[in-house]
Amino acid sequence: MKNLNTTSLLENYAAFAEPAIRNRFYKHADLEKLIAHLPASFKTSIAGYSAEHRSLNLITWGDGPVKVFLWSQMHGDEATGTMALFDLINFLSLDIYTEQIELLRKRCSLYIMPMVNPDGAERFTRRNAQQIDINRDFVKVVAPETQALKKIHAAIKPDFGFNLHDQNTLWSVCGTNKPATLSYLAPAYDKQLSTNSIRKNAMLVIAEMFKVLNPLLPGQIGLFDDEYEERAFGDNFQMAGTSTILIEAGGFRNDEEKQEIRKYYFLSILAGLDAIATAEYQEFSLKDYINIPKNDKKIFHILIHGIILEGISVSIGLNYEETPAQDGSATLKTYSIQDIGDLDKLYAYDVYQSDEWTVIGTIKFNENANFDLLDSKKTILSFKNGILASKL
Ligand SMILES: [Zn+2]
Structure with a gap:
């Protein structure tokens, strides 16, 4: 040009x-x-x-x-x-x-x-x-x-x-x-x-x-x-x-x-x-x-490394789906867990990494995110029934 x-x-x-x-x-x-x-x-x-x-x-x-x-x-x-x-x-x-x-x-x-x-x-x-x-x-x-x-x-x-x-x-x-x-x-x-x-x-x-x-x-x-x-x-x-x-x-x-x-x-x-x-x-x-x-397709919306699940260290990848509000003037984002395991070669819009995560709640493949992620007692992410309730 x-x-x-x-x-x-x-x-x-x-x-x-x-x-x-x-x-x-x-x-x-x-x-x-x-x-x-x-x-x-x-x-x-x-x-x-x-x-x-x-x-x-x-x-x-x-x-x-x-x-x-x-x-x-x-x-x-x-x-x-x-x-x-x-x-x-x-x-x-x-x-x-x-x-x-x-x-x-x-x-x-x-x-x-x-x-x-x-x-x-x-x-x-x-x-x-x-x-x-x-x-x-x-x-x-x-x-x-x-x-x-x-x-x-x-x-x-x-x-x-x-x-x-x-x-x-x-x-x-x-x-x-x-x-x-x-x-x-x-x-x-x-x-x-x-x-x-x-x-x-x-x-x-x-x-x-x-x-x-x-x-x-x-x-x-x-x-x-x-x-x-x-x-x-x-x-x-x-x-x-x-x-x-x-x-x-x-x-x-x-x-x-x-x-x-x-x-x-x-x-x-x-x-x-x-x-x-x-x-x-x-x-x-x-x-x-x-x-x-x-x-x-090698990215997630959110990727968390270093989660201990059943005694093993894994990464989890979360994606959201958008549903329009009744009046079409907003969308609701619902996050679900779309992968668990070795995701070291994958990327995300937001990546979280720590050796000190505490997870309160459950992490289940293909289900809506419903857990809190804490790092040294600080809440980093909080999901309630798929909805991202807070993000540090
Ligand atoms: Zn189109």
Whole structure:
């Protein structure tokens, strides 16, 4: 990204960060307010309606010949892509990087469809109001959100697509001890995982995105699982001639609301758009894409070393699952014990190590955490029926 300086962009990020979105639980009504006040350079239209009749909005910007379609939050509880899209809209609206914005405007036309699944976002669930996973509905097209997304794609016939998701926070990057804060993928368009010119262009754009972002998040960006899914949108849009780029937001220490990840997500999209506008991606090779480390699963949310269980010293790994609150405005985290034994080569967001642990309560594999962990009479961690009641 010769055209944009990431240090300067991070310094100025506060100017673009959309202040109305501060956690993962914003709703369709919040978005409607933002869309109603967009500057005149953005055109808006209704692309369809959700099952519960919430509007699906299409925002267009730019006059260039290269058509880029960006859509987010097909899964209602995957909120980071939408945050980053509104940061991008603010970036394009401000007069800070005028030359770069002018280049984007002349070379590209952006078609932005934020929050494809507003009913899911309302409940903070993956699925829509009909309990359908929209991203497994490409073939049957039973959900109105699926119908709208397919219709808009067919009408635009975009050259490039950005498919914006969040992944499980337990993905890590192969060969590192770190969470996969971001993952990228050029989805396959067939079972053989073939590469044609369409998919190749997506791979090369990703190679450039990785080159720009990896120094900012060293060891924390991986390639997402490359398996063909015939019911998914990315795979089908790739087949239909749109060079499709998947971005997944994963985990980052002490960033459960993804406000740090959001910055790097925004920068990833911007790096991708800049690569497309300057055609700089063509200077990259397939090797640059293939050499991006893969995702693996070698981290826990919490790892405790040196617990004496039945007279032997073991490590225990705990993970939480999130369930949305009734009103979709928070989640409840329930911790369970997911491994016991030699976990020396595994990692976690939070690691505890001591030779002097006292455990009050019971530790049982695959059951909810329900114990206190004390170190010289200080309580380090306290779990009550899976809920983390206190943490030193
Ligand atoms: Zn998703």
